[in-house]
Amino acid sequence: MVARLFWVMLVAGAVIWLAMMLLALHASRRRQAPWSDRSAARLILWGGAVTPTLILAALLVFGLGLMPTLRAPGDGLRIEVQGEQFWWRIRYTLPDGRSLTTANEVRLPRGQRSEFLLTAQDVIHSFWIPALGGKMDMIPGATNRLVLEPERTGQFRGVCAEFCGSSHALMAFSVEVMEPADFDAWVAAELAPAATPRGEGAALFMARGCGACHTVRGTAAAGRIGPELTHLAGRHSLGAGILPNDAATIDRFIREVNVIKPGARMPGFAMLPAAETAAIAAWLGSLR
Amino acid sequence: MVLRLRDRADLWTLLMPPTVWATHFLYCYVVAAVQCAKAGISLTAPEGGQAFAALGMVRPLVAAGTAVALLLIVIGARQAWRHTGGGFHDLPHDAATPEDRQRFLGYATLLLSALSFVSVIFIALPAFLIRDCR
Numbered sequence: 001m002v003a004r005l006f007w008v009m010l011v012a013g014a015v016i017w018l019a020m021m022l023l024a025l026h027a028s029r030r031r032q033a034p035w036s037d038r039s040a041a042r043l044i045l046w047g048g049a050v051t052p053t054l055i056l057a058a059l060l061v062f063g064l065g066l067m068p069t070l071r072a073p074g075d076g077l078r079i080e081v082q083g084e085q086f087w088w089r090i091r092y093t094l095p096d097g098r099s100l101t102t103a104n105e106v107r108l109p110r111g112q113r114s115e116f117l118l119t120a121q122d123v124i125h126s127f128w129i130p131a132l133g134g135k136m137d138m139i140p141g142a143t144n145r146l147v148l149e150p151e152r153t154g155q156f157r158g159v160c161a162e163f164c165g166s167s168h169a170l171m172a173f174s175v176e177v178m179e180p181a182d183f184d185a186w187v188a189a190e191l192a193p194a195a196t197p198r199g200e201g202a203a204l205f206m207a208r209g210c211g212a213c214h215t216v217r218g219t220a221a222a223g224r225i226g227p228e229l230t231h232l233a234g235r236h237s238l239g240a241g242i243l244p245n246d247a248a249t250i251d252r253f254i255r256e257v258n259v260i261k262p263g264a265r266m267p268g269f270a271m272l273p274a275a276e277t278a279a280i281a282a283w284l285g286s287l288r
Numbered sequence: 289m290v291l292r293l294r295d296r297a298d299l300w301t302l303l304m305p306p307t308v309w310a311t312h313f314l315y316c317y318v319v320a321a322v323q324c325a326k327a328g329i330s331l332t333a334p335e336g337g338q339a340f341a342a343l344g345m346v347r348p349l350v351a352a353g354t355a356v357a358l359l360l361i362v363i364g365a366r367q368a369w370r371h372t373g374g375g376f377h378d379l380p381h382d383a384a385t386p387e388d389r390q391r392f393l394g395y396a397t398l399l400l401s402a403l404s405f406v407s408v409i410f411i412a413l414p415a416f417l418i419r420d421c422r
Contacts, residue, residue: 037378049402053406056410057406057409057410057413060410060413061413061417064413064414064417064418065417067417067418067419068417068418068419071422073422
């Protein structure tokens, strides 16, 4: 649709440009024979006023006529995204009413119109997946709606497109467009509680207070301040789209988050023994 | 004031068509904003999947406002045509005489009327090409 609009406007612009150039050429060649007042006035009226008005009107009607289809409502999947310094809280509401909370990663079924409800918790952020559509501001206290219809599968990158603080440039997310059947399978897996709810890492996660801010479904950790981590290892990236997702990086993130993401609300836990953070990281790295 | 018919051209008659244009612009926005705000969808917390509000009275109101605006502009143009002397005098009306001042103002008003006429139509167009309040 956008491509059609682009091509129509481009061709119309090219035709107008060509006509102007031909007229200019014609005018420069006719220097010898002066125009009569009457024909000059007629040329100005038709060439300078009436024709441009009609062309503009036709292009305007064409462009406005596309608007209803470009902004059609979604097919049923609803994704609430809340921007926070410096990550994304994401909640899916499926067409059947079930809901699912995750963070820093958006998965979409191909060929369906998914509706985003965008807001922010602290300052203005902006939600932008350049490969899929235009950006939309996320404003505290207001909700903006954006509908996207991905046409092919693949992994894309989304970013925060409104300066939101010292780690603004480190606020991104990964986007995966999947076949609808794969998406349903992913949803089913994501709805399940954590794969390994017990173990040394899980016990340390609770003992060191991580559960006060983070949720891992299936364990006692039910904090709502930071990103939800139930299936952390299944995500494509770590730290809101900036780092590879493996146990070693999770360990480093836990110890040095204040270095990796200046201004983030989570403090670095470098004061914990290295063996403890490694155990927590290993456990989180196993949560597929 | 601006809208009173005058025997002689002055700055007020010159300002009439663009003033009508500006007023019509504001009118269209206010009509659509009021209708869409009252139609029941919360702007701060919209429900997902909720249909957008219908345009309701926006189209008839914009159509009526546009008809009035176009009529006023035509009246202004007709008056301006009279001030130019009915097209009997050659351009460019730049002699330092009261008569040419009249013709110059009339001619400028006439051109402004044409511009305002087209603009009013362009401003009204979206109301008839969009589907609802989205």
